[in-house]
Amino acid sequence: MTTTCRWEAAESSTVDTPPPPAPERGTGATERSRRRRGWALLITAAIVVSAVAAGIGRGAVFKPEGAGSLLDFFAAAVSPRLDASFLALTGTAMLTTLAYAVLGTALSLAIGLIGGVLSSQTWWSSGVRARRGRRLVGWVFARSVLVVPRGIHEVVWGLFFLVVFGIDPIVAVLAIGIPFGAVTAKVFSELLDETGRKPYTALLAAGATKRSAVLYGLLPPALPDLLSYGFYRFECAIRSAAILGLVGAGGLGFQLALSFQTLRYQEIWTLLFALILLSVAADYWSSLVRSARARGRRRSRDGGGVRRDPLLTGSLVFAAVLIGLSSWWVGLDVAVLWSGKAWEFGLQLLSDAWPPSIGDSGVGGLLTLAGVTLAMSIVAITIAFGLGALFAVPASTPAHGRDRVERGRVSTAARMLAMLASRFVLVVLRAIPPPVWALLLLFVMYPGILPGALALAVYTTGVLGRLMAESVDNLEVRPLRALRAHGASEAKVFCYGVIPAAAPRFVAYGLYRWEVTIRETVVVGVVGAGGLGLLLDHQIGAFDYAGALTTLALLIGLTLAVDITSAAIRRSVR
Amino acid sequence: MSSPIFALSGVGVSYGANTALAGIDLTVEPGERVAIIGPSGAGKSTLIGVLNGTVAATSGEVMTLGCDYRRASAREIRRSQRRIGTIHQRFDLVEQLRTVHNVNAGRLGSWPFWKAALSLLLPRDVQPVRAALDRVGIGDKLNHRTGDLSGGEQQRVAIARVLVQDPVMILADEPVASIDPARGREIMSLLLELSAEAGVTLLACLHDVEMALGSFERVLGLRSGQIAFDKKRADLTDDEVDALYAFERATDPR
Numbered sequence: 070m071t072t073t074c075r076w077e078a079a080e081s082s083t084v085d086t087p088p089p090p091a092p093e094r095g096t097g098a099t100e101r102s103r104r105r106r107g108w109a110l111l112i113t114a115a116i117v118v119s120a121v122a123a124g125i126g127r128g129a130v131f132k133p134e135g136a137g138s139l140l141d142f143f144a145a146a147v148s149p150r151l152d153a154s155f156l157a158l159t160g161t162a163m164l165t166t167l168a169y170a171v172l173g174t175a176l177s178l179a180i181g182l183i184g185g186v187l188s189s190q191t192w193w194s195s196g197v198r199a200r201r202g203r204r205l206v207g208w209v210f211a212r213s214v215l216v217v218p219r220g221i222h223e224v225v226w227g228l229f230f231l232v233v234f235g236i237d238p239i240v241a242v243l244a245i246g247i248p249f250g251a252v253t254a255k256v257f258s259e260l261l262d263e264t265g266r267k268p269y270t271a272l273l274a275a276g277a278t279k280r281s282a283v284l285y286g287l288l289p290p291a292l293p294d295l296l297s298y299g300f301y302r303f304e305c306a307i308r309s310a311a312i313l314g315l316v317g318a319g320g321l322g323f324q325l326a327l328s329f330q331t332l333r334y335q336e337i338w339t340l341l342f343a344l345i346l347l348s349v350a351a352d353y354w355s356s357l358v359r360s361a362r363a364r365g366r367r368r369s370r371d372g373g374g375v376r377r378d379p380l381l382t383g384s385l386v387f388a389a390v391l392i393g394l395s396s397w398w399v400g401l402d403v404a405v406l407w408s409g410k411a412w413e414f415g416l417q418l419l420s421d422a423w424p425p426s427i428g429d430s431g432v433g434g435l436l437t438l439a440g441v442t443l444a445m446s447i448v449a450i451t452i453a454f455g456l457g458a459l460f461a462v463p464a465s466t467p468a469h470g471r472d473r474v475e476r477g478r479v480s481t482a483a484r485m486l487a488m489l490a491s492r493f494v495l496v497v498l499r500a501i502p503p504p505v506w507a508l509l510l511l512f513v514m515y516p517g518i519l520p521g522a523l524a525l526a527v528y529t530t531g532v533l534g535r536l537m538a539e540s541v542d543n544l545e546v547r548p549l550r551a552l553r554a555h556g557a558s559e560a561k562v563f564c565y566g567v568i569p570a571a572a573p574r575f576v577a578y579g580l581y582r583w584e585v586t587i588r589e590t591v592v593v594g595v596v597g598a599g600g601l602g603l604l605l606d607h608q609i610g611a612f613d614y615a616g617a618l619t620t621l622a623l624l625i626g627l628t629l630a631v632d633i634t635s636a637a638i639r640r641s642v643r
Numbered sequence: 644m645s646s647p648i649f650a651l652s653g654v655g656v657s658y659g660a661n662t663a664l665a666g667i668d669l670t671v672e673p674g675e676r677v678a679i680i681g682p683s684g685a686g687k688s689t690l691i692g693v694l695n696g697t698v699a700a701t702s703g704e705v706m707t708l709g710c711d712y713r714r715a716s717a718r719e720i721r722r723s724q725r726r727i728g729t730i731h732q733r734f735d736l737v738e739q740l741r742t743v744h745n746v747n748a749g750r751l752g753s754w755p756f757w758k759a760a761l762s763l764l765l766p767r768d769v770q771p772v773r774a775a776l777d778r779v780g781i782g783d784k785l786n787h788r789t790g791d792l793s794g795g796e797q798q799r800v801a802i803a804r805v806l807v808q809d810p811v812m813i814l815a816d817e818p819v820a821s822i823d824p825a826r827g828r829e830i831m832s833l834l835l836e837l838s839a840e841a842g843v844t845l846l847a848c849l850h851d852v853e854m855a856l857g858s859f860e861r862v863l864g865l866r867s868g869q870i871a872f873d874k875k876r877a878d879l880t881d882d883e884v885d886a887l888y889a890f891e892r893a894t895d896p897r
Contacts, residue, residue, distance in 0.1 A: 268735050268737045272751055273697060274695040275725065275727070275752055275804075276722065276723075277748070278721065278751070278752075278756065280756050281759040284759055284760060284763070285737060285744065285759065286737055289737050290737065290739050
């Protein structure tokens, strides 16, 4: 399970973390702790300012009269609509969402493979003639081409392609495939650079072209890692496919939006259960493949050699079949890509958008909205960090075997129960997409950035809780064992052993997710929760593409700023 | 055809402030067998890298098979690299691939990309691969995963790869340093035999001085990036060889 954390870390940061700083001035302990104190102060200030900006403590946030509807909604969970016709509808929608996820992942892997090779250092630094300057320029160029698609959320891509292609299955596939492809390319390039370069260089020395040398010398050793990341991406694609449904791509998200409009709670629950089922299944499949891979790696390090993995091979064959079935199911026709009409629309849209315009609100208005968006993300991540940490401890695997302290059967059972319950809660929290949470919160809250922030917080809690639980599982056991040997109670072991060791990782994950959250503000904005996302939605709805381009540029700038800040904080925490 | 295979004049390689090679003048004629000896860190591997075109010379001229590495196009460089086979100390094979693919990898320089890609699914030109593996004595390992083979067998795969590459020149960088001595002698005599059979020029870096002096006609002594001596085996005295290694002991800070 370590690998999820590894992937999260690998794909974060638009800004490449520079190589570990060479012995520089002020690496002293005092300097470091001073820098840390500085960041802590700054973070506290940012949280307070954001909370005020989000409208906490200004009253008239909650509308109690909606509480009844919310209760009704949750009461409906026990009686989802299960008649044959609706189940058939749900099943169809599930397959559509699954098909989009499969096709989107396939496209993203294709982009990732090509982009990953082209943006790896290995590709640019080989060959006897490559000049230093040219290498660097090529690599930096390849890397920066990937920044923009990665900074734009799937939903925004979806809205763009919807204008270009109209309602067509290709919209969802491209909307998932392009941003995911850019993220995948970055991770792949890093994986390829981690791979030993010698077999590859040996092939170049024998006069092979770079393409052939990559095919024979670089990809085979890296392949298992690349595939395991692909499965992790698939897991994420299911959630994206559902969200894209909300903006009109069909599938579970679309049905959810319909049922929400008519407030049919029982239908909503049927659909949500279907979504949870799909997420959990994808989650399970991907972690099965990845943990088998991790075991294989451990064995090979012990000298056993990497064996062919039947689970991986089987999964690959199954995936290939899924791709075929999926494109048949949604009726994918790639010919629309080069149809003259689509190009015409696309070019028309671009020429409408250029030059970008500031719009009615002026620069000040835009900056205010950017500030609001930032505040939304900070409030969301603060809440999610606290809740996630609370859930992480019960959700972690209980100590067993040698590390188990003598305990009564009752308390052992209680611990197991707590683990299962908190894991279940976390799964549900992250299976329901943020816009759905936002719609639910709008029952009891007035529209504004606070419901948006809370919706993001609830979803992010589900993700962070799982990451944090995994990092507690991966803690070094020996210090804990030593504390137990001193006769410390579990609570003391927790305070003295678990918290100090886990805290830096928790902070690191919190910051990674902050980078993701600032991108996700667009999604809750689309359902009316305020900020730049809402503005963007209005602008696209009103065909004001010039304004939308400005907003988009501002969003990308904001995303970049958050990435840089988060990378800086993480460096000082490390 | 008597134009030299390699002609190096005043070649130097430096990595930042570190100088790996300096002022190397070296000419290798077709059919020669040259051994390079010298203490660790003398620049033997760097010299091999310069010759096969994976290390760029920072000064001086490198002519390989009449191709000037500093002026030629990438395509011309590849064409001359194709005719030079290299055997590496750590084999540098792709452990995850089957033996047949690792041997076929020697032909990547002459295969178009589509053929290379297709061959990973349906191995192409298997007959010569089988013959090469038979020649190096592991014909039964055609479909084994390369990483599962022993060190000696992997080095034989590497030699088979060079055989299908069909070069005019074989470079060997410490070919037997990672194998036990008995296997090492077998591999070395196989290499000498093959080069004699095909009339291929051979240049090998060797740690084992006795092996170098025993089977090569020309011996090159390399010391801290410079050529200490370049002589016919017959003209070489024991004192010169001792001095090559003694020098290192004298400057050793310990």
